[in-house]
Amino acid sequence: MTYTIEQFRKDYPHDAACLDKLFQLRYGKLEACPRCGVMNPEFRRLTTRRAYQCRDCYYQIYPTAGTIFEKTTTPLTYWFYAMYLMTVTRNGVSSKELERCLGVTYQTAWRMAKMIRQLMGKKPHPNKLKGTVEMDETYFGNNLSIPGRTSTKTPIFAMVERRGNVIAQSVDNVKKNTLFPIIEQNVDKTAKVMTDEFKTYITLKNLGYNHQTIMHQLKQYVNGEISTNTVEGFFSQLKRMIKGTHIHISQKYIQYYVDECVFRYNNRHNAGEMFNTMLNAIVS
Numbered sequence: 346m347t348y349t350i351e352q353f354r355k356d357y358p359h360d361a362a363c364l365d366k367l368f369q370l371r372y373g374k375l376e377a378c379p380r381c382g383v384m385n386p387e388f389r390r391l392t393t394r395r396a397y398q399c400r401d402c403y404y405q406i407y408p409t410a411g412t413i414f415e416k417t418t419t420p421l422t423y424w425f426y427a428m429y430l431m432t433v434t435r436n437g438v439s440s441k442e443l444e445r446c447l448g449v450t451y452q453t454a455w456r457m458a459k460m461i462r463q464l465m466g467k468k469p470h471p472n473k474l475k476g477t478v479e480m481d482e483t484y485f486g487n488n489l490s491i492p493g494r495t496s497t498k499t500p501i502f503a504m505v506e507r508r509g510n511v512i513a514q515s516v517d518n519v520k521k522n523t524l525f526p527i528i529e530q531n532v533d534k535t536a537k538v539m540t541d542e543f544k545t546y547i548t549l550k551n552l553g554y555n556h557q558t559i560m561h562q563l564k565q566y567v568n569g570e571i572s573t574n575t576v577e578g579f580f581s582q583l584k585r586m587i588k589g590t591h592i593h594i595s596q597k598y599i600q601y602y603v604d605e606c607v608f609r610y611n612n613r614h615n616a617g618e619m620f621n622t623m624l625n626a627i628v629s
Contacts, residue, residue, distance in 0.1 A: 348429075358422075367624075367627070437605060438458070440455040462604055478504055481502075482519050483580045520545060534553045537557065541560075559573055583603065
């Protein structure tokens with residue numbers, strides 16, 4: 346079930362509705378006032394600031410404190426709409442598009458997009474990947490750079506559990522000393538690991554994994570259940586987002602874009618709740 350623009354506008358027609366939602370998420374289960382101790386306190390929203398005040402002792406709570414909205418003067422409705430756009434799209438939203446949609450400066454739009462991607466990158470402490478796990482790497486950078494593993498581009502390493510989640514991050518290099526700690530931290534030893542024939546992966550069996558290889562150099566892409574098609578599909582989605590929507594990104598910020606793609610991939614079966622998942626990330 347999708348979360349339509351009609352539903353979004355009904356839920357968040359103005360800043361007060363957005364602030365009410367943040368208050369509910371952060372303090373909706375507050376059993377007593379932190380100052381006066383009154384049980385089941387009644388907090389009323391102030392009209393002059395983004396705050397709620399206890400009816401009994403006038404203690405004030407600021408729902409945006411400590412969040413991405415804390416120091417912003419941009420209306421909350423703009424933020425919520427930008428978040429909505431970045432969750433309903435499949436190939437991302439550029440800062441220029443946000444600038445045009447919201448009527449803000451490019452600097453404001455860029456900052457909003459960056460901070461929303463930071464939310465997308467919040468790790469929910471997932472369990473280790475299990476079952477069949479595919480691994481591979483790809484490279485991003487200046488199109489004039491030498492392609493492949495000898496290039497000066499930034500490597501992106503990804504691990505995908507078939508019919509499950511993906512974990513991906515930019516790395517300094519694709520050597521064993523870099524990749525193996527990441528693998529051991531995120532992949533259960535009971536997993537069946539699928540990779541191509543890249544030499545870094547050859548000794549994965551020494552870590553205790555059931556490792557199987559697909560020979561791409563021999564034009565082999567599927568051998569029974571052995572393949573890396575799932576992780577390559579994730580990389581295709583990442584490349585469509587970066588090359589098709591953003592055209593060019595700074596290598597300094599590439600992890601933010603990887604996190605955005607990972608967030609959408611891992612929530613692909615729950616698209617209708619993706620926006621609420623991001624709201625929960627704000628207050629977690």
